[in-house]
Amino acid sequence: MSSQAEIIAKDGAQAFSILKTLTDEERSDALHQIYHGLKDHKQDILDANKIDMKNAIDHNLSSSLVRRLNLEDKGKFDSMLQGILDVANLEDPVGKITLAKKLDDGLNLYRVTAPIGTLLIIFESRPEVIANITSLAIKSGNSAILKGGKESYQTFKVMSNIISQILQQKTKVPNKAIQLIESRNEVNDLLSQDRYIDLVIPRGSNELVRNIKSSTKIPVLGHADGICAIYVDDEFDDINKAINIIIDSKTNYPAGCNAVEQLLINKNVSQIDINHIINKLIESKVICNVTDEVKSLLTTTINSDYIKSVESDSFDKEFLSFEIAITLIDSLDQAISHINLHSSKHTDCIITANKTKAEKFLKGIDSAGVYWNCSTRFADGFRYGFGTEVGISTNKIHARGPVGLEGLMSYQYQLKGNGHIVSEYVGAGGNKVFIHEDLPLK
Amino acid sequence: MSSQAEIIAKDGAQAFSILKTLTDEERSDALHQIYHGLKDHKQDILDANKIDMKNAIDHNLSSSLVRRLNLEDKGKFDSMLQGILDVANLEDPVGKITLAKKLDDGLNLYRVTAPIGTLLIIFESRPEVIANITSLAIKSGNSAILKGGKESYQTFKVMSNIISQILQQKTKVPNKAIQLIESRNEVNDLLSQDRYIDLVIPRGSNELVRNIKSSTKIPVLGHADGICAIYVDDEFDDINKAINIIIDSKTNYPAGCNAVEQLLINKNVSQIDINHIINKLIESKVICNVTDEVKSLLTTTINSDYIKSVESDSFDKEFLSFEIAITLIDSLDQAISHINLHSSKHTDCIITANKTKAEKFLKGIDSAGVYWNCSTRFADGFRYGFGTEVGISTNKIHARGPVGLEGLMSYQYQLKGNGHIVSEYVGAGGNKVFIHEDLPLK
Numbered sequence: 001m002s003s004q005a006e007i008i009a010k011d012g013a014q015a016f017s018i019l020k021t022l023t024d025e026e027r028s029d030a031l032h033q034i035y036h037g038l039k040d041h042k043q044d045i046l047d048a049n050k051i052d053m054k055n056a057i058d059h060n061l062s063s064s065l066v067r068r069l070n071l072e073d074k075g076k077f078d079s080m081l082q083g084i085l086d087v088a089n090l091e092d093p094v095g096k097i098t099l100a101k102k103l104d105d106g107l108n109l110y111r112v113t114a115p116i117g118t119l120l121i122i123f124e125s126r127p128e129v130i131a132n133i134t135s136l137a138i139k140s141g142n143s144a145i146l147k148g149g150k151e152s153y154q155t156f157k158v159m160s161n162i163i164s165q166i167l168q169q170k171t172k173v174p175n176k177a178i179q180l181i182e183s184r185n186e187v188n189d190l191l192s193q194d195r196y197i198d199l200v201i202p203r204g205s206n207e208l209v210r211n212i213k214s215s216t217k218i219p220v221l222g223h224a225d226g227i228c229a230i231y232v233d234d235e236f237d238d239i240n241k242a243i244n245i246i247i248d249s250k251t252n253y254p255a256g257c258n259a260v261e262q263l264l265i266n267k268n269v270s271q272i273d274i275n276h277i278i279n280k281l282i283e284s285k286v287i288c289n290v291t292d293e294v295k296s297l298l299t300t301t302i303n304s305d306y307i308k309s310v311e312s313d314s315f316d317k318e319f320l321s322f323e324i325a326i327t328l329i330d331s332l333d334q335a336i337s338h339i340n341l342h343s344s345k346h347t348d349c350i351i352t353a354n355k356t357k358a359e360k361f362l363k364g365i366d367s368a369g370v371y372w373n374c375s376t377r378f379a380d381g382f383r384y385g386f387g388t389e390v391g392i393s394t395n396k397i398h399a400r401g402p403v404g405l406e407g408l409m410s411y412q413y414q415l416k417g418n419g420h421i422v423s424e425y426v427g428a429g430g431n432k433v434f435i436h437e438d439l440p441l442k
Numbered sequence: 443m444s445s446q447a448e449i450i451a452k453d454g455a456q457a458f459s460i461l462k463t464l465t466d467e468e469r470s471d472a473l474h475q476i477y478h479g480l481k482d483h484k485q486d487i488l489d490a491n492k493i494d495m496k497n498a499i500d501h502n503l504s505s506s507l508v509r510r511l512n513l514e515d516k517g518k519f520d521s522m523l524q525g526i527l528d529v530a531n532l533e534d535p536v537g538k539i540t541l542a543k544k545l546d547d548g549l550n551l552y553r554v555t556a557p558i559g560t561l562l563i564i565f566e567s568r569p570e571v572i573a574n575i576t577s578l579a580i581k582s583g584n585s586a587i588l589k590g591g592k593e594s595y596q597t598f599k600v601m602s603n604i605i606s607q608i609l610q611q612k613t614k615v616p617n618k619a620i621q622l623i624e625s626r627n628e629v630n631d632l633l634s635q636d637r638y639i640d641l642v643i644p645r646g647s648n649e650l651v652r653n654i655k656s657s658t659k660i661p662v663l664g665h666a667d668g669i670c671a672i673y674v675d676d677e678f679d680d681i682n683k684a685i686n687i688i689i690d691s692k693t694n695y696p697a698g699c700n701a702v703e704q705l706l707i708n709k710n711v712s713q714i715d716i717n718h719i720i721n722k723l724i725e726s727k728v729i730c731n732v733t734d735e736v737k738s739l740l741t742t743t744i745n746s747d748y749i750k751s752v753e754s755d756s757f758d759k760e761f762l763s764f765e766i767a768i769t770l771i772d773s774l775d776q777a778i779s780h781i782n783l784h785s786s787k788h789t790d791c792i793i794t795a796n797k798t799k800a801e802k803f804l805k806g807i808d809s810a811g812v813y814w815n816c817s818t819r820f821a822d823g824f825r826y827g828f829g830t831e832v833g834i835s836t837n838k839i840h841a842r843g844p845v846g847l848e849g850l851m852s853y854q855y856q857l858k859g860n861g862h863i864v865s866e867y868v869g870a871g872g873n874k875v876f877i878h879e880d881l882p883l884k
Contacts, residue, residue, distance in 0.1 A: 017782040021806040095805070101827055107816060109826055116838050117808060198838045219661065219839050241861035248863035252870055340459040362856050363537070364463040366559060374549060374859025377870065384551055384855070385543055385878035396558050396640045397661050398839040401855045413826070413843045414804050417816025419683035421690035428694055428819065436827035 005189030008145060008179055009196035012118040015176035016143040020115060022172055024092035027138050030171035031088035034138075035081055037166040038131065038159065046071060048158040049127060056151055069152055071127050080128035087135035087388060093405050094141050100439035103415075104425075104432065108439065110414040115141035117198035119408070120190055121390070122212070124204055125149025130159050132388055134178050140408040143177040145197070147187050149204075156180060191216035201403075203391050206318065221403065223394035225318050225344035226257025228376045231335040231361065232277070233352035234268035241373070242351045243280045248375040249349070251284045255320050257392060258347055258369075258379040262315055262325040264335050271297050278326070282306040287323040289314045294326050315342045332357050336364040343367055345394045347379040347401075368394060368401035447631030450587060450621055451638035454560040457618035458585040462557060464614055466534035469580050472613035473530035476580075477523055479608040480573065480601065488513060490600040491569060498593055511594055513569050522570035529577035529830060535847050536583050542881035545857075546867075546874065550881065552856040557583035559640035561850070562632055563832070564654070566646055567591025572598050574830055576605060576620050582850040585619040587639070589629050591646075598622060633658035643845075645833050648760065663845065665836035667760050667786035668699025670818045673777040673803065674719070675794035676710035683815070684793045685722045690817040691791070693726045697762050699834060700789055700811075700821040704757055704767040706777050713739050720768070724748040729765040731756045736768050757784045774799050778806040785809055787836050789821040789843075810836060810843035 002010070019027075038045065049071045056066045071077045099111035119142050123129050130148055137144035148156045160180035167175040181187065190197060194217045201221045202212045209224040230249060236242045249260035265274055274297055278288055282303050289310045290298075298307065314325040315338075329335045339348050347369030350361040362370045369379045379401060381389025386404030393399050399407030424430035444452070461469075480487065491513045498508045513519045541553035561584050565571050572590055579586035590598045602622035609617040623629065632639060636659045643663050644654045651666040672691060678684045691702035707716055716739055720730055724745050731752045732740075740749065756767040757780075771777045781790050789811030792803040804812040811821045821843060823831025828846030835841050841849030866872035 013782070014779065017779055017806065017808065020808060021778070021802055103820070103825065103827065107820075114805075114808075213659065217655065219837075221839075238861070244861060244863050248865050252863070252865045336463070337456065337459055340455070358858075360463055363556075364459065366459065366462060366556075367854065369855045369857060371857045372859065374857055374862040375864050377864040378545070378549075378857055378859075378862070379855075382869065383545065383864065383867070383876060385545065385876060395661075396852055397663075397841075400853060410838055411842060412809065413811045413821075415811060415813045415816055415820055416800075417814065417820075419680070419686060420816040420820070421686050421694070422817050422819040422825065423690050423694045425825070427824065434825060434827060 003189060005186060005193055006196075008181065008186070009118065009190060009193035011176040012143045012145050012179060013196040015174035016115070016118050018174045019138070019143055019177045020141055022141070024094065026172045027141065028088040030138055030167060030173040031084050031135055033166050033170045034131070034134065034163055035084045035088075037162050037170075038084070039081055041158070041162050042077065045155060045158050045162075046077070048154040049152075051154045052127070052152050055154075061151065065125065065151065068126050069155075071155065076128055080131045083128075083132055083388065084135045087139050087405075090139060090387065090405060093139070093409050097441050098411060100441055102435050102437040102439055104420065104435050107415070107417045107420045110416070111411050112414055113409045114412045116408060116410045117142060118196055119144045120147075120187075120197050120200045120218070121145070122147045122187060122200070122202040122204060122208070123149065125151035127152045127155040127159070130156050130180075133390065134163060136388055136390060136405060136408060137178065138173055140405055142408055145179045145181060145190060147181050147184075153182070188215070191218065194218045201390055219398070221393050221395060221399060221407070222391050223257055223344065223346060225394070226259070226346045226392075227262070227316070227318050227342065227344040228258060228260045228346050229262045229264060229339050229343050229348045230260050230376065231264040231329065231339070231348070231350045232266060232269060233332065233350060233354065233357055234266040235354040235357065236351045237353035239273050239276060243277055245349070245351060245373065245375050246277060247280060247284055249377055250281065250286055250324055251322065252375070252377050254322055256377065257318075258376050259320070260324065260349075260376050261317065261319050262327070262342070264327055264329045264338060265294075266335075267328045267330055271299075275299050275302065278302060281324065285322050289323065289325045291327045293328050318344070332360060336361060340364075340366045345396065346392070347371060347376045349374065349376050366396075368392075445631060447628060447635055448638075450623065450628070451560065451632060451635035453618040454585045454587050454621060455638040457616035458557070458560050460616045461580070461585055461619050462583055464583070466536065468614045469583065470530040472580055472609060472615040473526050473577055475608050475612045476573070476576065476605055477526045477530075479604050480526075481523055483600070483604050484519065487597060487600050487604075488519070490596040493596045494569070494594050497596075503593065507567065507593065510568050511597075513597065518570055522573045525570075525574055525830065526577045529581050529847075532581060532829065532847060535581070535851050539883050540853060542883055544877050544879045544881050546862065546877050549857070549859045549862045552858070553853050554856055555851045556854045558850060558852045559584060560638055561586045562589075562629075562639050562642045562660070563587070564589045564629060564642070564644040564646060564650070565591065567593035569594045569597040569601070572601050572622075575832065578830055578832060578847060578850060579620065580615055582847055584850055587621045587623060587632060589623050589626075595624070630657070633660065636660045643832055661840070663835050663837060663841060663849070664833050665699055665786065665788060667836070668701070668788045668834075669704070669758070669760050669784065669786040670700060670702045670788050671704045671706060671781050671785050671790045672702050672818065673706040673771065673774075673781070673790070673792045674708060674711060675774065675792060675796065675799055676708040677796040677799065678793045679795035681715050681718060685719055687791070687793060687815065687817050688719060689722060689726055691819055692723065692728055692766055693764065694817070694819050696764055698819065699760075700818050701762070702766065702791075702818050703759065703761050704769070704784070706769055706771045706780060707736075708777075709770045709772055713741075717741050717744060720744060723766065727764050731765065731767045733769045735770050760786070774802060778803060782806075782808045787838065788834070789813060789818045791816065791818050808838075810834075
């Protein structure tokens with residue numbers, strides 16, 4: 001007998017098989033129908049949302065969480081609806097030809113973008129995200145199994161029922177293309193459905209992502225850590241610009257995965273500048289974990305309340321708070337080697353006025369984002385202009401960095417012939433030779 | 443204390459960090475040096491090769507294996523050398539700009555191709571493959587840990603020592619960029635080095651690939667199964683063309699992963715044509731596993747020695763021999779749904795003269811290769827014109843189908859600014875807005 005998880009996963013895969021054949025018009029039309037459905041049922045959704053908020057308050061959850069739950073906060077409901085239309089109006093990501101080759105007369109090979117399949121997406125307690133992810137999944141032709149944070153469960157459930165009914169009654173998209181699941185237990189069972197589920201996208205705590213990565217054979221797209229570094233070369237052009245970048249990277253939102261966690265300073269940077277940088281960090285209430293070498297350079301003007309000695313793991317740590325690790329570095333090569341060994345391959349930055357050094361850094365660093373003279377906080381799908389993002393990936397295969405619609409695509413090779421068989425070609429028994437001529441990409 | 447596997451993996455990762463900064467000229471020059479080194483030591487290599495062949499004969503291994511081992515067979519040594527130069531002369535796959543966007547004045551985003559990192563490649567007992575894979579790895583800027591089949595061990599060892607010395611003495615490529623390991627035990631230990639190894643590429647038996655997939659957290663690129671299907675629509679234009687494709691797909695090399703394993707025939711195909719197809723399969727000594735429905739249509743002219751009834755797993759099975767499963771199908775939709783459920787997402791083909799149906803099949807089937815009117819045996823890197831291939835992938839993320847140099851590449855986002863910080867932009871505390879203007883791809 002099939003388990004509940006197997007039924008859900010197989011339903012998703014079978015819905016995908018139909019969704020995959022639909023045109024962009026059919027997929028985008030479904031998004032317009034969902035837009036109208038959610039708009040027409042606004043009151044039902046807000047009623048459910050009030051229950052979630054009341055539960056959160058009753059359970060004494062933080063006011064910032066309650067605000068995140070609130071769909072009426074700052075026009076969130078309307079911008080959620082607009083987001084659905086925005087995704088519907090994006091260019092069709094399916095069926096783009098990225099390679100075309102004539103193998104022989106009448107035998108043409110095309111590499112064509114195609115959706116990945118069935119996605120399992122786990123996300124936080126933000127009710128608008130369900131609309132967002134549903135839009136991205138349908139537009140890209142992927143089916144999705146969704147598990148949202150339990151604090152927004154009532155809102156999710158009402159919205160998911162509306163979406164399911166709309167898909168069933170008014171669109172060509174099978175309603176099992178979007179399935180909402182309720183409990184963490186179901187997630188655990190689904191993680192073993194590698195026959196039907198093609199990709200897991202967890203958004204949430206590092207611990208969640210790490211647990212998922214270690215308990216499934218399905219590829220996982222996401223990041224467990226965001227250990228970002230800034231290397232201050234001795235040839236920067238303006239100390240204030242350098243300090244601005246460092247302070248912004250550390251303090252704009254220290255809980256973000258793109259916040260900087262370690263500062264590498266070239267040993268030829270002057271003692272005055274090093275003290276200046278550290279003073280500014282301390283003015284911003286940042287605790288500085290420094291090596292003995294850095295400590296020996298600090299002047300008496302430094303507020304020692306904010307100075308700590310580095311520990312053995314200080315350079316392998318995501319502080320996620322007003323705290324940073326600082327060390328001196330001998331050379332650009334050492335900086336590259338330190339970062340490649342210690343960073344989590346998220347986003348790393350060099351501050352220098354020397355273009356040659358910058359280019360070497362950008363080429364040598366093995367991270368999704370490699371930055372020159374700007375804040376690590378730019379690592380974000382909205383800031384990159386990708387529209388909606390499903391997350392940020394520190395994977396090194398498939399999608400890296402902020403993942404938008406394109407990151408949800410794969411490709412397939414189409415081969416179109418007219419009775420061609422290999423036994424007529426050299427190497428397989430015959431003597432015909434391949435032409436292998438590039439064709440224009442239509 | 444570090445384990446032996448950790449040392450090997452970390453050495454590979456550190457070599458990658460240097461290799462990644464080298465120019466195409468430096469990487470290609472290393473290949474030319476390897477070419478000369480192997481050429482100059484031809485006799486040493488052939489002497490070692492003779493030991494491997496003697497061992498194989500002493501252990502009574504099959505003559506086809508002994509022939510595969512033999513580097514002097516059919517000019518294999520020279521074509522191996524030529525292969526190194528061919529890869530050296532390919533266009534540089536590193537640093538291609540695939541997206542360029544102006545985020546704001548002076549703040550430009552580029553998506554640039556970059557190598558993946560450290561690869562663990564497990565391959566069969568064919569001595570020339572080590573030169574082949576070494577070339578692809580160095581050209582693409584990836585470091586590689588290699589484990590070849592034990593039957594060619596002596597040849598591998600001599601070649602690997604030569605390569606290592608050449609890299610050390612004559613090139614800028616660190617010699618740890620290519621490491622040969624000796625035993626299966628080391629492979630098992632390396633599979634836990636997910637901190638340093640980015641991708642495992644196993645070539646070999648299905649069992650090997652399956653074992654590796656289930657025992658590592660590192661992404662695995664490859665295929666455990668090649669369950670390919672052909673769907674014969676009722677609107678094909680020429681029964682002989684259809685039969686040619688089916689026979690070629692099944693019999694040209696039945697042990698290949700791209701051989702067809704199941705035949706789906708539309709129920710409106712005439713009884714005469716169905717018997718004709720099955721008769722031709724039987725003339726080619728193919729055992730036909732048929733459903734009761736197919737069996738009921740067979741005429742007395744069919745040689746019943748070759749007819750078996752399908753079993754419960756006949757459509758989930760890779761026969762890898764002169765054997766095939768055959769069923770009737772009601773419609774194109776049913777064919778798509780059957781294949782998406784049963785195929786291993788390798789390569790599937792429709793035979794039809796109806797373009798609309800063909801396009802629906804190509805769009806609906808969720809496999810790396812989707813073919814129209816040609817043999818499934820075309821699924822191969824050489825036939826696709828990719829030059830050398832490292833394997834065929836049935837993964838759905840990253841590289842799919844035959845994997846050449848491009849499949850060994852990833853990408854990174856480079857962001858180049860001039861002191862830009864996010865706290866000046868909307869959403870992060872400021873009021874500047876992003877420009878998000880596409881730039882020309884240089």
